[in-house]
Amino acid sequence: MDFRDKVAIVGVYEHPTRYAPDKTAFQLHAESARGALEDAGLTIKDVDGYFTAGVAGMAPILLAEHLNLQPAHLDSTSIGGASFVAHVRHAAAAIATGQCSVALITYGSTAASQGRAIGTGGREALEPPEQFDIPYGPTTVGAYALVAQRHMYEYGTTPEQQAEIAVVCRRHAGLNPHAKYRDPITVDDVLSSRMISSPLHLLDCCVISDGGGAVVLTSLERARDLPKPPVTILGHGEACAHTGMGQRDITVTAARQSGARAFQSAGLTPWDVDMAMIYDSFTITVLATLEDLGFCAKGEGGAFVQGGRIALGGELPINTDGGGLSSNHPGMRGIFLVIEAVRQLRGEAGERQVEDCQVALVHGTGGWLGIRHSGVTLLLGRA
Numbered sequence: 545m546d547f548r549d550k551v552a553i554v555g556v557y558e559h560p561t562r563y564a565p566d567k568t569a570f571q572l573h574a575e576s577a578r579g580a581l582e583d584a585g586l587t588i589k590d591v592d593g594y595f596t597a598g599v600a601g602m603a604p605i606l607l608a609e610h611l612n613l614q615p616a617h618l619d620s621t622s623i624g625g626a627s628f629v630a631h632v633r634h635a636a637a638a639i640a641t642g643q644c645s646v647a648l649i650t651y652g653s654t655a656a657s658q659g660r661a662i663g664t665g666g667r668e669a670l671e672p673p674e675q676f677d678i679p680y681g682p683t684t685v686g687a688y689a690l691v692a693q694r695h696m697y698e699y700g701t702t703p704e705q706q707a708e709i710a711v712v713c714r715r716h717a718g719l720n721p722h723a724k725y726r727d728p729i730t731v732d733d734v735l736s737s738r739m740i741s742s743p744l745h746l747l748d749c750c751v752i753s754d755g756g757g758a759v760v761l762t763s764l765e766r767a768r769d770l771p772k773p774p775v776t777i778l779g780h781g782e783a784c785a786h787t788g789m790g791q792r793d794i795t796v797t798a799a800r801q802s803g804a805r806a807f808q809s810a811g812l813t814p815w816d817v818d819m820a821m822i823y824d825s826f827t828i829t830v831l832a833t834l835e836d837l838g839f840c841a842k843g844e845g846g847a848f849v850q851g852g853r854i855a856l857g858g859e860l861p862i863n864t865d866g867g868g869l870s871s872n873h874p875g876m877r878g879i880f881l882v883i884e885a886v887r888q889l890r891g892e893a894g895e896r897q898v899e900d901c902q903v904a905l906v907h908g909t910g911g912w913l914g915i916r917h918s919g920v921t922l923l924l925g926r927a
Contacts, residue, residue: 546809551636552767552774552927555584555760556883562724562753562872565657569599570610572652572756577611580758585771586646591760593617593644595635597627598651598876607650617644623784623918624910625823628759628879630920633780635761645762652756653874660752660875673786677915685749685826687912689741692828694914695795696743699843703743705850706827707734710747710869712855713824717866719856719896724751725870748827750868750877757879759886764927775889778903779810779923786916797829798919799836799907806921807838812903814838817923819888819898820860821881823909824867833907834862837921856896864888864896878908878920885924902926 557579559572567575573596581587594615596604604620617638621630628651635647695701711731717723729747737746767774783801785792807813814837824830831845839860840848848854854862863869865884868877885904887893904924911917 545637545640547636547640547777547780548925550640550764551761552764552776553632553759553761553882553886553924554767554770554772554774555580555586556886557583557758558722558880558883559652559756560722561755562722563656564654564754567654569652569654570607572654572754573607573650574611576652576756576758577648577650580648580760583772584760586760586762588612590646591615591648593635593638593647595619595631595647595649596651597622597631598653615644617647625825625876625878626908626910626918626920627876629882629906629908629922630782632759632761632777632882632922633782633920636777639761639763645766647761649759649879650756651758651876651879653876654754655875656752656754673916682912682915683741684912685741685744687914688826688828689744691794691832691914692743692826695828695832698795699846701831701846703735704731705846706748706831707731708849709824709827709830709854710734713863713867713869715855716864716896717870719894720866720871723866723871724753744826744828747869750825750873751870753872753874755872755874755880757883759879759882767927773890774927775886775924776927777922778925779806779808779812781805781809781921783919784917785919794914795832795842797832797836797909797913798917799833799909799921802919802921803837803907806923810923812923816903817860817905818901818903819864819885820862820905820907821885822862822907823877823881824863824869825873825909827869829909829913830862832913833909837905837907856898861898864893864898876910878910881906881908882922889924889926
């Protein structure tokens with residue numbers, strides 16, 4: 545479905561906190577919702593579609609009650625860190641087909657203040673497919689480390705090349721006053737940080753933070769009467785990758801499918817993209833995703849991220865807010881990718897603004913690379 549002439553993103557808000565022991569996750573949802581609606585020039589009474597994830601069981605309904613919402617359309621799609629990128633697509637479809645008129649997407653998490661060591665602990669098998677994996681004790685970081693090891697073996701990718709991604713994200717974080725870590729780092733700093741799961745060092749891994757965010761969408765017709773420049777969805781694609789019934793190349797991500805679908809629906813190519821927000825749970829996530837989105841061939845990601853290409857001023861600036869590697873990662877980061885892309889397209893990014901940003905790519909990843917994961921790609925543009 546083509547949304548570009550029908551639906552627009554009209555409000556975004558990122559909660560400034562990175563550590564909020566005095567707040568609940570519900571408070572972060574609510575405060576973020578208030579900020580995004582104010583940004584959009586709308587009120588909670590205008591909202592008739594609600595989208596959220598990261599909370600279990602009946603919690604989406606509890607959150608609707610907390611926000612005093614009785615939505616005509618409710619979506620709690622949960623596909624890991626890509627969930628909120630998918631929610632943008634689902635909300636656009638709901639608006640375009642008349643299921644709701646104003647969609648609110650919220651997220652809130654107190655992972656850091658609760659002391660949750662995301663990604664490093666094992667867990668019990670819950671569903672039949674996991675019974676083939678969990679007994680061997682994989683962790684999230686361990687699964688991504690296996691992908692990095694395989695990529696290094698197959699293509700000669702080096703730890704230095706992966707470290708370059710962390711260095712660039714930290715450089716961008718230095719321009720973001722709300723980023724959790726802002727002090728510059730070098731490739732040597734990354735390689736000398738302690739090993740978490742070989743070959744991934746501490747600074748190859750995302751931070752753990754508290755955080756919250758919200759996004760508001762409505763019809764493009766209505767958006768033209770609202771205070772902020774509307775941002776439209778030019779193209780979109782969703783996919784998942786898993787082990788299936790046999791062996792597969794674990795260096796290939798779901799982005800190969802979702803990215804192709806997004807570019808095809810937009811009628812664009814990777815060379816039309818001015819900046820990209822790529823889910824950076826780990827440095828290898830970014831490297832493999834850039835390859836599978838078509839910015840370079842498989843195996844060439846290591847060379848692609850060097851030489852300033854992915855930094856501000858380069859050919860493809862990425863993660864201009866500092867990313868999950870330096871700015872924030874409360875457990876599911878997809879909503880922050882959308883928020884920063886909208887800021888860039890509106891020209892609101894301040895010192896980290898990409899010059900004349902017309903087309904932004906957002907790609908969310910959820911789950912475990914190398915085992916089973918989701919991928920959602922959006923191409924966003926100025927209306």
